[in-house]
Amino acid sequence: MTNTVAESVSEGTGQALVLRTAAGSRRRRYLAVGLGWLAFLALWWALSAVLGSEARLPSPPRVYREIVTILQGDFWTQFWASIIRVIAGFAAAVLIGTPLGFVMGRSKYWGNFLQAPVVVAGSIPGLTYAVMAFVVFGISFWGPVLAVGLIAMPYVAINVAEGVRGVDRGLIDMSTAYGRNQSQVFRHVVVPSVLPFVFAGVRLSFSLAWKVGTLTEVFGSSKGIGFQIRRNYQLFNMPAVIAWVLLFIVFMLLLERLVLVRIERRLFSWRQWERDQ
Amino acid sequence: MTAAPISLGGPAPRQGRLHQVLTSPQGAQVTAIFVFVALWQLVTLVAPRVPGPVDVTQFLYTEITGGSHGGIVTGQFFEHFAITLQRFSLGLLIGFTAGLLVGVVIGLSGLARALLNDTVLVLLTMPAFVWAFLTTMWFGISWRAPVLTVAFTAFPFVAINVAQGARAITPELKNMSTAFEVGRTKRFRHLIVPAITGYIFAGLRFAIIVGWNGILLSEWFSGQAGVGFRTRYWFDANRYRGFVGWVIVFIVFIVVLDRLVLNRLQARAFRWRDPLQGEIDLSHQEQAGA
Numbered sequence: 001m002t003n004t005v006a007e008s009v010s011e012g013t014g015q016a017l018v019l020r021t022a023a024g025s026r027r028r029r030y031l032a033v034g035l036g037w038l039a040f041l042a043l044w045w046a047l048s049a050v051l052g053s054e055a056r057l058p059s060p061p062r063v064y065r066e067i068v069t070i071l072q073g074d075f076w077t078q079f080w081a082s083i084i085r086v087i088a089g090f091a092a093a094v095l096i097g098t099p100l101g102f103v104m105g106r107s108k109y110w111g112n113f114l115q116a117p118v119v120v121a122g123s124i125p126g127l128t129y130a131v132m133a134f135v136v137f138g139i140s141f142w143g144p145v146l147a148v149g150l151i152a153m154p155y156v157a158i159n160v161a162e163g164v165r166g167v168d169r170g171l172i173d174m175s176t177a178y179g180r181n182q183s184q185v186f187r188h189v190v191v192p193s194v195l196p197f198v199f200a201g202v203r204l205s206f207s208l209a210w211k212v213g214t215l216t217e218v219f220g221s222s223k224g225i226g227f228q229i230r231r232n233y234q235l236f237n238m239p240a241v242i243a244w245v246l247l248f249i250v251f252m253l254l255l256e257r258l259v260l261v262r263i264e265r266r267l268f269s270w271r272q273w274e275r276d277q
Numbered sequence: 278m279t280a281a282p283i284s285l286g287g288p289a290p291r292q293g294r295l296h297q298v299l300t301s302p303q304g305a306q307v308t309a310i311f312v313f314v315a316l317w318q319l320v321t322l323v324a325p326r327v328p329g330p331v332d333v334t335q336f337l338y339t340e341i342t343g344g345s346h347g348g349i350v351t352g353q354f355f356e357h358f359a360i361t362l363q364r365f366s367l368g369l370l371i372g373f374t375a376g377l378l379v380g381v382v383i384g385l386s387g388l389a390r391a392l393l394n395d396t397v398l399v400l401l402t403m404p405a406f407v408w409a410f411l412t413t414m415w416f417g418i419s420w421r422a423p424v425l426t427v428a429f430t431a432f433p434f435v436a437i438n439v440a441q442g443a444r445a446i447t448p449e450l451k452n453m454s455t456a457f458e459v460g461r462t463k464r465f466r467h468l469i470v471p472a473i474t475g476y477i478f479a480g481l482r483f484a485i486i487v488g489w490n491g492i493l494l495s496e497w498f499s500g501q502a503g504v505g506f507r508t509r510y511w512f513d514a515n516r517y518r519g520f521v522g523w524v525i526v527f528i529v530f531i532v533v534l535d536r537l538v539l540n541r542l543q544a545r546a547f548r549w550r551d552p553l554q555g556e557i558d559l560s561h562q563e564q565a566g567a
Contacts, residue, residue: 032391040396056415112305117313120532125490126405127497127505128524131512211404215494218406226406233410241410249402 058239066243079251081223085141086213089148090202093209097153098198101160111161122154126212134220144224147216152209156201163197164190196267203260210252328518336522346519353507358526361503364420365492368427373484375428376435377477381469383436384443397440400433405487409495423495423503430491431484438483442476443469478543482535489531 041060048057058066100118104111129150133143167190175185217226225248232240298304314330321329328336339345340352379397382389408429412422446468454464496505504527511519 029387029391032388033395036392036395039392109300109305112302113309116306117309119536120528123486123532123535124528125493125531127490127493128528131520135517207402211406214404215406229407229410233414236414238414241407241414245403245407248404249399252402253398 055236055238058242062239063242063246066239067247070240070243070247075247078224078228079247081221082144082213082217082225085144085217085224086148086210088145089209089213090152092145092149093152093156093205094198094202096149097156097201098160098194100153101157101162101197101201102164102194104157104161105164114157118154118157121150122158126151126208126215129212130216130219133216137220139220139222143220144213144216144226148209148213151212152202152205155205156198159197159201159204160194163194167193199264199267203264206256206260207252214248326517328521332518333522333525336518337526340519340522354526357503357507361423361492361496361505364423364503365427365488368424368492369431369484369488371424372428372431372488373435373481376432376480376484377439379432380436380439380480381443381473384440384446384473390440394440397433397436400429401437403429403433405430405491406494406498408491409498412495413499418499418501422499423492423505426491426495427488431488434483434487435477435480438476438480439473442473445476446472474546475543478539478546482539485534485539486531489527493527 044057045060048059051057054062100114104114104118126147129147130143132150133147136146137143171189172185175189180188214224214226214229217224218230221227225244229241229244229248232244299308317330321327336346341354343352343354345351379393383393383397384390405426408426409422412425412429416422416425450468454468459468492503493505493508496503497509500506500509504523508520508523508527511517511523
């Protein structure tokens with residue numbers, strides 16, 4: 001609603017008024033976002049007061065104290081354990097998914113052959129991968145790596161196949177006509193056009209893979225965020241469960257916003273001129 | 278089978294047909310299934326603890342027909358499946374309705390978006406097993422925990438998608454319908470509903486996939502019945518053929534639901550938009566669904 005008003009005003013009146021309106025609406029939006037968070041906290045607090053018991057829904061200050069304790073304690077050890085596994089899992093997914101995607105994109109037969117298995121692998125519930133990883137590796141570093149790799153691989157493969165199918169044939173023909181050899185074409189034409197699709201696969205599966213990674217830690221790990229959530233669940237320590245979950249969520253959102261968006265911009269920067277035109 | 282046609286200069290018509298059948302999309306898919314089963318069998322030969330295809334098929338037959346697994350344990354396929362389906366549908370209904378309402382409100386009003394968007398994002402980031410834990414701590418071991426786990430995991434996916442659809446309605450159309458004094462119900466029926474149908478379907482499909490994962494987790498951790506509970510039952514009993522059998526059941530269920538039912542529904546809902554689109558969607562889905 002506010003957008004519509006701002007737009008119709010901007011078409012009719014002078015620059016100064018437009019800027020003022022824009023600044024005003026931005027301020028109003030920040031205010032509303034802040035209000036949204038306040039409302040969220042107020043609702044939480046009210047609910048915890050009504051439910052009364054700490055074991056059901058601890059109040060925001062109680063959880064805050066727990067968060068401070070965790071941050072002063074072993075927060076980084078636990079997070080680092082999870083991060084390393086997730087990164088290793090994604091590395092495995094890219095290493096296996098990229099060649100698979102290449103084959104799928106290049107050959108019609110293999111595209112048809114692999115389509116169904118890859119699609120099915122992509123819609124298998126995370127529980128399956130988590131338990132499977134636990135059965136194969138027991139309590140180990142490699143369980144979450146395997147689970148993350150399995151869950152992310154189909155996304156990478158499907159996106160790379162899409163990318164390979166979309167590589168500009170004309171560009172390849174031209175490069176060949178001008179005497180570039182196979183490896184040069186591969187390095188300077190195929191790789192730059194497929195790389196963003198590898199990344200798109202990682203980005204699409206990012207939050208799903210993290211969730212499955214933590215789930216695997218619930219089953220078979222002695223470290224990591226998932227393990228901490230499970231330990232506190234078994235101790236019936238509700239404030240600690242919520243504190244760890246909130247830290248996980250904040251961490252995920254930050255990672256997505258700050259790191260992934262930045263890498264994305266970098267990878268796609270060579271296409272900037274396309275967007276400008 | 279791939280070597281023959283290349284080496285022969287002029288393949289006989291019958292070989293040519295065989296080659297054609299094998300390399301057709303359907304042929305490739307059928308080959309993929311056979312290769313998968315063969316690989317599975319091979320793994321069983323190398324690692325005897327892994328239950329093979331025959332073992333698992335036998336187990337599923339006993340489980341579905343209600344025969345005896347040895348001792349007093351009998352097959353209880355339909356009991357557990359029915360319970361899970363009931364909880365799943367109820368949870369989905371709650372999550373979907375809430376998501377639809379919140380999504381439309383977020384999409385149509387800037388104020389609501391500013392107020393609620395971050396909350397929905399936080400819910401979106403929440404892993405399903407956390408909901409399974411929380412609802413168990415709240416309600417103990419009861420039917421409420423799985424139902425609410427489904428509702429909580431499905432809700433943000435529906436809300437986000439519907440909000441996107443509602444935002445995508447062009448202001449021109451909105452202004453025009455105001456200018457021509459189109460009534461509220463008419464506007465809802467002819468402007469808002471067609472614009473967000475696709476997004477509702479997208480949201481519903483996400484909701485079904487994540488909700489299914491949610492209910493399995495919830496029943497696994499704190500069920501007394503249901504698909505997730507039964508899967509865990511066999512896992513805990515160290516009877517891996519039971520475990521694998523049930524895993525296959527819940528994977529087949531979600532794949533069939535997603536590929537065959539929802540894809541087809543989606544194609545049907547969009548037949549007004551582009552008659553060809555529906556055809557393409559259907560053939561594509563048949564390709565992927567086999």
